[in-house]
Amino acid sequence: MIDIKGITKSFGSLQVLKGIDLHINKGEVVSIVGPSGAGKTTLLQILGTLDKADSGSVIVDGIDTGKLSRNKLSEFRNRHLGFVFQFHQLLPEFTAIENIMIPANIAGIKTKEAKARAEELLEFMGLSDRADHKPNELSGGEKQRVAVARALINNPAVILADEPSGSLDSKNKEELHKLFFELRDKFGQTFVIVTHDETLATLTDRTIHLKDGLIQNEQKAENQ
Numbered sequence: 001m002i003d004i005k006g007i008t009k010s011f012g013s014l015q016v017l018k019g020i021d022l023h024i025n026k027g028e029v030v031s032i033v034g035p036s037g038a039g040k041t042t043l044l045q046i047l048g049t050l051d052k053a054d055s056g057s058v059i060v061d062g063i064d065t066g067k068l069s070r071n072k073l074s075e076f077r078n079r080h081l082g083f084v085f086q087f088h089q090l091l092p093e094f095t096a097i098e099n100i101m102i103p104a105n106i107a108g109i110k111t112k113e114a115k116a117r118a119e120e121l122l123e124f125m126g127l128s129d130r131a132d133h134k135p136n137e138l139s140g141g142e143k144q145r146v147a148v149a150r151a152l153i154n155n156p157a158v159i160l161a162d163e164p165s166g167s168l169d170s171k172n173k174e175e176l177h178k179l180f181f182e183l184r185d186k187f188g189q190t191f192v193i194v195t196h197d198e199t200l201a202t203l204t205d206r207t208i209h210l211k212d213g214l215i216q217n218e219q220k221a222e223n224q
Contacts, residue, residue: 015213047192081158086163161180
C-alpha cells in the first residue's frame with residue numbers, strides 16, 4: 001500500500017529527517033509518535049505530497065509520487081489521499097454537507113453523485129440531522145466528524161491525520177478514535193496518524209516512534 005524508502009529532509013542546516021524507511025499495509029491504522037521536533041509532521045506532509053523530500057521515494061498504491069508533475073500531483077492528492085487536521089479546517093460559509101462535497105466537486109464528480117455519497121457518510125457519522133448546519137452551529141466533535149467525512153468522500157487509499165483529536169475533550173476524543181477503527185473494519189480504510197495522544201497510540205495496529213529524524217522503534221498492538 002505505502003512504501004517509504006530513504007526519505008531525508010532538511011530546512012537550511014537543520015536535517016529533520018535522516019533516512020526513513022517504512023511500509024504500511026492496506027487497512028492498517030498506524031500512529032507516528034515522538035517528541036516535538038522529531039520530524040513527525042514533516043514526514044506526514046511528505047507522505048501527503050504537501051512537501052517534497054530531499055531524497056528517497058514515496059510510493060502509494062503503486063504510484064511513485066516523486067515522478068508526478070505538479071498537476072498530476074494535485075490530482076493524485078485529491079483522489080488518493082484524505083486529510084484530517086487538528087482544527088478541522090471547515091469553510092465557515094458552507095454547510096456540513098457542502099464542506100464534505102468539496103473534494104468531490106474538485107474531482108469533477110457530478111453533484112448528484114457527490115451529494116448522495118456525502119449523505120451516506122453523514123448517516124454513517126450519525127450526523128444526518130446536521131447536514132444543513134454551518135460549522136458555527138456544530139460542536140467540536142461534530143465538526144471533526146464532518147472533517148473525517150470530507151476526507152472520505154473520494155474513497156481515498158489512505159487518510160492522513162495530524163493530531164486529529166488534539167482539540168477535543170475526552171468524550172469526543174474517545175468517539176473519534178472509535179470512529180477510525182469502525183472505518184477500518186467496515187471499509188478497510190488505511191490511516192496514518194501523527195499524535196501526542198498516548199491512548200490513541202496504544203490502540204493503533206502499530207506505533208512508529210520517531211526521534212531525532214529517525215525511526216527509533218516500532219511497536220505492534222498487544223492483540224496483534
